[in-house]
Amino acid sequence: MSLKHAILVLLETEPGSGYDLLKRFREHMGYFWNASHQQIYQQLKWMHEAGWLEASTEPQQGKPDRKVYELTPQGHEALLAWLAETSKPEKINDSLLVRLYGGHLRDTENIRAEMAHHRTLYEQNRAALLSIEQHYLALPKAEQQRYRFPYLTLRRGILSVEAWLDWADEVDAFLNHP
Amino acid sequence: MSLKHAILVLLETEPGSGYDLLKRFREHMGYFWNASHQQIYQQLKWMHEAGWLEASTEPQQGKPDRKVYELTPQGHEALLAWLAETSKPEKINDSLLVRLYGGHLRDTENIRAEMAHHRTLYEQNRAALLSIEQHYLALPKAEQQRYRFPYLTLRRGILSVEAWLDWADEVDAFLNHP
DNA sequence: TAATCATATGCAATTTTTTGCATAACTGGA
C-alpha cells in the first residue's frame, strides 16, 4: 500500500528515473524496502497519471530515453498527508522461519546449509551497511545533520542484521548439540 | 507465495479449522508470519480443491459448521517438496522506516509519538514471547525436544524484538539531542 | 569470441493480498 509513498520520499530528496529508484532501493533502502523494476515502473505510471509526478524525457544515444520524474505540488501534498497518518505495525512474512518451524520434517544437513547460505548474505549485508556508516561518520557535522534521518534507518539495518547473526549462532549451537 | 506452505506446516503438526489457523498464526507465529482470516479461508479453499487437504465438517449448534482440515498424502508431498527448495531472503517492507527516512518533512513530536506507539506494541510483544519461553523452559526435557524447532523460531522473535527496542532507544536519544 | 552483466524501459497475465461487506450467536463487562 505504500510503495507509492516510498517513491515519493525518494523523489522528494532528489528527482530520478525508474532505474535510479531501483538502484536507490537496492543500495540505500535494501534493509527496509524491496521492490522489483516492474513494480516501480507500474507505480510511476500510476503516479504520473494521478498527477503526483511530472516527467521529463532525457534523450540518450543508443539507449532508450531516460524518464526523470519529480514531485508536483499534488505529489508533495500526498506525501505530507501520508506522513501524517498513523502507521500500522510492520507485516512480517519470513519463510525461513516457517521452514525452520517444520524442521522435524527435514534433514539437519539441509537446515545447516540453508542457514549457512543466508548467513553469507547477512554478513555481506552487514559489511555493506558498516561501510556506509563509516562514510557517514567521516562527513562534516553539517552534512551529518542533513542525513540524520537516513542515518537512523541505517542504524536500524545494522542492529537488525547483527541480531539475525546472533540468532544464527544460537541455531548453529543448537543443531550441533541435539 | 507461501502462505499455503505455512498452512501446511501448521496442519501437519495438528489438523484444524480456518479459525484455528488464524489463532495459531497470531499466537505462535505472530512474529514471523501474518495472515488475515480472508486470506486463510481463500487459501484453504484453493488447497482443498487442489487435493492438498481433506475437510471434515463438525456441526455445531447455533454457530456455522466448523470445517476441520488435515493433510492428504498429496499435501504432505507438496510440503516436503517446498521444504526441499532453496529459499530466497526475506522480503522486508517496513513503512515505519520509510516514514523516518522522510523525517525532515515531519514534526519531531509526531515522530516521537509514532515511535512511542510502536514501542508499546513491541514491549507487549516481548513480554508475551518471554512468557512463552518461560513456559517452554519449564517443560520436561522430552517435551522440550519435541518443540525444539518452534523454540528456535521463538528465540528469533525475542532477539528481534529486543534489537528493535535497542534501536528505539537510539532514536529517542537522537531526537532529544538534535 | 561468446557470454554475462549493467543500463534502461515497458506490457500482459497471473497470483496474492487487501478492503469491504455479510451472517449469526454466545460471553463478559460497564
Place this chain on the structure above:
DNA sequence: TCCAGTTATGCAAAAAATTGCATATGATTA
C-alpha cells in the same frame, strides 16, 4: 441492558506484487 469482543465462515471487488516476456546497447570477463 447495551456494547464490545470472540467464535466461525465466506463472497466480491479492487489493489498490489510476481512472473514471464520483450527490446537494445555498451562494457567487462572468461
